[in-house]
Amino acid sequence: MTDMESLLGDETPTGGSRRAERPRRRGPGCLIALVILAVLAGVAYWGVSTGIEKIQDQFSSADDYSGTGNGEAVSFEVKQGDSIADMGRGLKAAGVVASVEAFIDAAGANPKANRIQAGFYALEKEMKASAVVDVLIDPANIDTTTVAIPEGFTVKQIVARLAKQTSFKKAEFEAALKDPKALGLPAAAEGNAEGYLFPATYSxxxxxxxxxxxxxxxxxxQQSANDDGLDAAAEALGYSTHDIMTIASLIEAEGRGEYRTKIARVIYNRLENPDNGLTNGLLEIDATVNYALGRDDIGLGLTSEDLEVDSPYNTRKYPGLPPGPIDSPGDDAIQAALHPADGPWLWYVTVNLKTGETKFTDDYDTFQEYKQEYLQYCETSEAC
Incomplete structure (x- = not known):
């Protein structure tokens, strides 16, 4: 055996030779690997446990209150276009329901939940989700104040009705009228809301x-004006939008039904032929005189003293149109102003105040006959 062989001993494999291997030591690399394995194991455990929790959530009931409220009132608004989830989030934020999920579940269980309407609802804090849904599906529970404004009402009458049917005072509405920009009044109105508070039922x-x-x-x-194409239609007639609203208000005060388009024609005939030798450009509409006198009922009869009131609204005294509308005309009156009937008439007389029957003529003597017919009617009727 050579010295080399004695050094290698039995470690030397047969058929070849190699260097002796050094003993391996465990260094920092092994520790890092163990740490990584531990982290991966923790992440895996978290993922599994979180997944399990989520699955458990899917099968567990959502937080919900048990009663119909704790007595603390909440005015909740369902906005146009709100989804059930939107409502749920709003209700949760307002403290009405315990969780969005409870409300969604309750709405899903109620077949009428897709009929919930926009509006304000009187609810309470800490209500059971199903009880909230029961309130929201009934439109009778919408918390609104309904006010009907008839055609022909003046601003004065509108304010009086609003003050009577809401919780606000007359002075508060009058103060609001002093800020025409905030009201959105058109520039042509020149700060006066008369004629531009549309008659309708409001909630x-x-x-x-x-x-x-x-x-x-x-x-x-404004919506009505846009629908009617008011600006363009007024221009086609040779008048401003404000003129048409003024004319419409006169028609609203003076006539009804089928007679409105004829009254419109009488007004245009007088405005456009001031030198006819018969009317001298005067409209001679009694309702404007009553408006000038500040009367609530602009359909009242007039005395000779009334006719002398010095006001630009007195169309018995001043030619042409008054400065602006004298009431709030509705769609029919506006349409009559935009589409007057054809005819030569210069006068009209309503001979029956109950039926609204009105007679028209372009002859002064015939006009006087109609006036006598009206006076005879008044002798036997309480309508005058």
Whole structure:
């Protein structure tokens, strides 16, 4: 055996030779590997446990209150276009329901939940989700104040009705009228809301203030004007939009039904032929005189003293149109102003105040006959 062989001993494999291997030591690399394995194991455990929790959540009941409220009132608004989830989030934020999930589940169990309407609802905090759904599906529970404004009402009458049927005072509406920009009045109105508070039935939510209510009425007028193409139609007739609204208000005050388009023609005939030798450009509409006198009922009869009131609204005294509308005309009156009947008439007389029957003529003597017919009617009728 050689010295080399004695050094290698039995470690030397047969058929070849190699260097002796050094003993291996466990260094920092092994520790790092163990740490990584531990972290991976922790992540795996977290993922599995979280997944299990989520699965458990799917099969567990959502937080919900048990009663119909704790007595603390909440005015909750369902907005146009809100989804059930939107409502749930709003209700949860307001403290009405315990969880969004409970409300979604309750709505899903109620076949009428897809009929929930926009509006304000009187609820309470800490209500059972199903009880909330029961309130929201009934439109009778919408918390609104309904006010009907008839055609022909003046601003004065509108304010009086709003003050009577809402919780606000007359002075608050009058103060709001002094800010025409906030109301959205058109520039042609020159700050005067007369004629631009559209007659309709309004539903005001609990958050509406006087300025908001009046703004809604002006917005409704603007909607009607857009629908009618009012600006373009007025221009086609050779008048401004303000002129047409003024004429429409005169028609609203003076006639009804089928007679409106004929009254419109009488007004245009007088305005456009001031030198006819018969009317001297005067409209001679009694309703304008009553408006000038500040009367609520602009359909009242007039005395000779009334006819002398010095006001630009007195069309018995001043030719042409008055400065602006004298009431709030509705769609029919506006349409009559835009589409007058054809005819030569210069006078009209309503000979029956109950039926509204009105007679028209272009002959002064015939006009006097109609006036006598009206006076005879008044002798036997309480309508005059």
């Amino acid at each position: 005001f939510g609990p958050n509406k203030k006087p300025a908001d209510m009046l703004h809604d009425m002006v917005a409704r007028w």
